[in-house]
Amino acid sequence: MAGACSDDLVTVTPEDDLDHAIELMREHAVRRVPVIDHGHPVGIVSLGDAAMERDPGSALGDISVARPNT
Numbered sequence: 001m002a003g004a005c006s007d008d009l010v011t012v013t014p015e016d017d018l019d020h021a022i023e024l025m026r027e028h029a030v031r032r033v034p035v036i037d038h039g040h041p042v043g044i045v046s047l048g049d050a051a052m053e054r055d056p057g058s059a060l061g062d063i064s065v066a067r068p069n070t
Contacts, residue, residue, distance in 0.1 A: 011036045012045060018053055021045045 010028045012021050014037050021033050025047060035043040048064030 009034070013037060014042060018045070018050060022050050022054075025050070 008028070010024050010030060011034045012024065014035055024033055025031065031047040033045045034041055035045060046064075051058055052064045
């Protein structure tokens, strides 16, 4: 399944701030960044998370907080 994921995994720690995660998303053109604590995955920061935190009234923020329509 080559090409399904990138070779360089970009991660943050629970101590990193949102600005750092957003900077990494921009720099690496990714929409999600795993949160790693002492070598173990503990969460994920998504572009939608950032939008909800930064600008909840934006279109992306609105979509991110909306209930699923499934």
